[in-house]
Amino acid sequence: xxxxxxxxxxxxxxxxxxxxxxxxxxxxxxxxxxxxxxxxxxxxxxxxxxxxxxxxxxxxxxxxxxxxxxxxxxxxxxxxxxxxxxxxxxxxxxxxxxxxxxxxxxxxxxxxxxxxxxxxxxxxxxxxxxxxxxxxxxxxxxxxxxxxxxxxxxxxxxxxxxxxxxxxxxxxxxxxxxxxxxxxxxxxxxxxxxxxxxxxxxxxxxx
Amino acid sequence: xxxxxxxxxxxxxxxxxxxxxxxxxxxxxxxxxxxxxxxxxxxxxxxxxxxxxxxxxxxxxxxxxxxxxxxxxxxxxxxxxxxxxxxxxxxxxxxxxxxxxxxxxxxxxxxxxxxxxxxxxxxxxxxxxxxxxxxxxxxxxxxxxxxxxxxxxxxxxxxxxxxxxxxxxxxxxxxxxxxxxxxxxxxxxxxxxxxxxxxxxxxxxxxxxxxxxxxxxxxxxxxxxxxxxxxxxxxxxxxxxxxx
Numbered sequence: 400x401x402x403x404x405x406x407x408x409x410x411x412x413x414x415x416x417x418x419x420x421x422x423x424x425x426x427x428x429x430x431x432x433x434x435x436x437x438x439x440x441x442x443x444x445x446x447x448x449x450x451x452x453x454x455x456x457x458x459x460x461x462x463x464x465x466x467x468x469x470x471x472x473x474x475x476x477x478x479x480x481x482x483x484x485x486x487x488x489x490x491x492x493x494x495x496x497x498x499x500x501x502x503x504x505x506x507x508x509x510x511x512x513x514x515x516x517x518x519x520x521x522x523x524x525x526x527x528x529x530x531x532x533x534x535x536x537x538x539x540x541x542x543x544x545x546x547x548x549x550x551x552x553x554x555x556x557x558x559x560x561x562x563x564x565x566x567x568x569x570x571x572x573x574x575x576x577x578x579x580x581x582x583x584x585x586x587x588x589x590x591x592x593x594x595x596x597x598x599x600x601x602x603x604x605x606x
Numbered sequence: 607x608x609x610x611x612x613x614x615x616x617x618x619x620x621x622x623x624x625x626x627x628x629x630x631x632x633x634x635x636x637x638x639x640x641x642x643x644x645x646x647x648x649x650x651x652x653x654x655x656x657x658x659x660x661x662x663x664x665x666x667x668x669x670x671x672x673x674x675x676x677x678x679x680x681x682x683x684x685x686x687x688x689x690x691x692x693x694x695x696x697x698x699x700x701x702x703x704x705x706x707x708x709x710x711x712x713x714x715x716x717x718x719x720x721x722x723x724x725x726x727x728x729x730x731x732x733x734x735x736x737x738x739x740x741x742x743x744x745x746x747x748x749x750x751x752x753x754x755x756x757x758x759x760x761x762x763x764x765x766x767x768x769x770x771x772x773x774x775x776x777x778x779x780x781x782x783x784x785x786x787x788x789x790x791x792x793x794x795x796x797x798x799x800x801x802x803x804x805x806x807x808x809x810x811x812x813x814x815x816x817x818x819x820x821x822x823x824x825x826x827x828x829x830x831x832x833x834x835x836x837x838x839x840x841x842x843x844x845x846x847x848x849x850x
Contacts, residue, residue, distance in 0.1 A: 439740035456739065457843040458652075464845060465655035546736065547673045547815050547850040548666050559734060559742055 409597045411486060417477035418594060421533075424470040425573065427452060427462055428536075432570060434459035441563065464544075471537050478530070491523050491530075499524050513587045529576040536569035656845050663847040664781060673789055673814035673850065676732045681797070682743035687804045688818065689774070690838075697773035697824050699808050706809070710769075710829035713760025720808055723794060726750045726758065731789055733814035735821070736850060738839075745805075747793035747812040753786045761830045769835050770811060773824035778837040780813065780820060781847070789814050792825075817848040 410418070430452030437445040438456045453459025481487030498520035505511035506521055518526065542552040542562045556562040584591055592598075687693045705717035730748040756763060763786060769779040784790060791812040794801055801807045806823025813821050819839045829835075840846050 435740065439737070441740075457839070460738070460845065461652040461656055461843055464659050465652055468655075545666065545850060546734075548668060548671055550671070550674055559736065563740060 409593050411480065411484065412597065413480045414477060414486065415594055415597060417473045417480075420469060420473040421477070424466050424473060425533075425577075427466045428470055429570060429574065431459040431462040431466070435463060436567065441567075467537075467540060467544075470533075474533055474537065490518055491527050494520065494523050494527060513590070525576060525579065529573060529580075532569045532572035532576065536566060536573065539566040539569060653843075656843075659845055660847040663849040664783070667781075667783055667815070667849055669783055669787060671815075673733050676734065676744050678732065678746065680744050681732060681746055685743055685745045685796070685805070686741075688737065689776075689823075691774070693804055696803050698803065699773050699824065699826070701808060704808050704826075706825065707827035708759050708829075709827065710831045711762035711765045712830050714758075720794070723750060723755075723792070723809070727754065728794075729791060731791060731812070731814065733789065733812070735814075735818050737818040738844060738848065746797050747791055747801075747810070748795040749791045749793040749809065749812070751788065752790040752792050752811065753788070755792050756785065756830070759830075765830045766832045767830075767834050769829045769831055770822040770825050771827040771829075772822050773826050776822055776824070776838050777835065778820055778822045778840070779834045779846075780811075780816065784813060784815055784849070787813075787815055815850050817850065819844060820848050 430450070433446035434448075434451035434453045435456065437448075437451065451459065453462050478487070502511055502520040506519070511519060511521075538552065539556055539562050542549055542556050543559070543566055546553045546559045546562070553559055553562055556565050687696075689696065701720055704720055706719075706723070707717050708715050727750070728748055729751050730746065732744060732746045734742050734744050736742045756768070761768075763782060766782055767779045768782065768785045769777070771777055780790075789812075793806075793810045793812040794808070796802060796805045801810060806825075809825050810823040811821055811825060820837075834846075837846070
């Protein structure tokens with residue numbers, strides 16, 4: 400496939416660096432978060448121990464409360480950069496329901512082609528969705544960490560016990576995204592090169 | 607059930623030092639780059655981050671911000687028993703012979719009987735106890751406002767910490783700013799009754815601005831100090847400030 404004329408620049412260096420920092424931070428946050436959840440589960444299940452990080456509650460909390468700064472800072476830098484350069488708007492908007500449905504139908508029948516640097520409507524929806532989930536997980540996390548000092552935030556999320564569930568649901572949304580995201584990387588491996596090196600080596604090798 | 611979690615956690619800790627082994631090999635290699643053997647670097651990083659979090663939390667702590675209060679109808683029934691041992695192993699303290707020992711940077715080190723403490727002005731609060739495990743429960747505690755007690759013993763409130771020792775050998779230390787918070791209570795009663803054995807008789811420090819493990823029960827001695835003698839769970843790696 401020849402790159403289409405509408406292909407836009409690969410992700411900026413800032414986006415790529417924050418992407419990989421977040422990849423590590425989110426993995427550690429989920430692994431330790433599952434261990435913390437297991438200490439006092441509010442659904443009828445716990446996470447298998449081998450999928451969790453920290454070894455025990457104290458270790459998991461130490462990881463969680465260390466990595467939260469990394470996740471929050473990296474996400475903030477990504478968002479500020481994306482908003483200031485307009486990259487966020489250019490790449491992720493617009494999201495039109497009709498286009499989402501059409502691209503979803505194509506994707507599910509394996510007829511949706513991948514263009515490096517240009518997101519289809521389903522991708523745009525998913526990336527905006529996961530950004531909202533990350534913002535949600537950070538905000539609800541802050542409310543759980545400081546339910547007295549940030550009482551107003553806790554109230555906004557329905558109180559302490561409700562906030563725990565909001566935090567869990569945001570995590571679940573991120574995990575759901577990761578399942579799809581990683582599956583797509585497996586299907587289209589060259590996207591990994593673009594995210595690592597900022598360009599695909601495919602065109603050079605062809606020409 | 608709660609005691610079960612704490613005990614099993616303790617068993618696991620006994621096989622480890624502090625946070626050693628707290629990350630899987632994969633995560634260790636992510637953090638340290640290459641060295642899979644040496645997870646001391648991970649422990650040190652996590653420990654340093656925990657001390658950084660102490661400082662951030664001390665800065666975020668607002669001496670005037672009150673923990674939300676609730677109505678009697680919202681009190682959790684039954685209020686959970688919680689310790690690192692089973693309820694039948696909770697210490698039994700004889701009310702008649704009990705004396706609260708006071709030491710450190712205070713003017714008066716005279717021990718206090720329960721009658722003395724009950725004679726001081728009493729206050730009530732209905733607040734949410736939040737456990738480090740995540741669960742929470744609303745309870746009603748009454749007793750002496752702790753800042754009032756500190757004033758009565760002539761405590762040097764410029765000191766950094768108040769340290770507690772308990773009948774079950776539990777220990778914990780809190781910062782002076784939290785000790786002086788208007789809702790920090792030397793609780794002598796739960797609901798309408800004398801603080802039951804399960805909830806910490808003869809007294810519990812009720813600190814609604816900190817996690818449950820920073821609310822020592824079965825208190826037998828307290829000390830005003832500039833040197834933190836360390837706390838039971840804090841030594842295993844729970845965050846020291848643990849403010850809410």
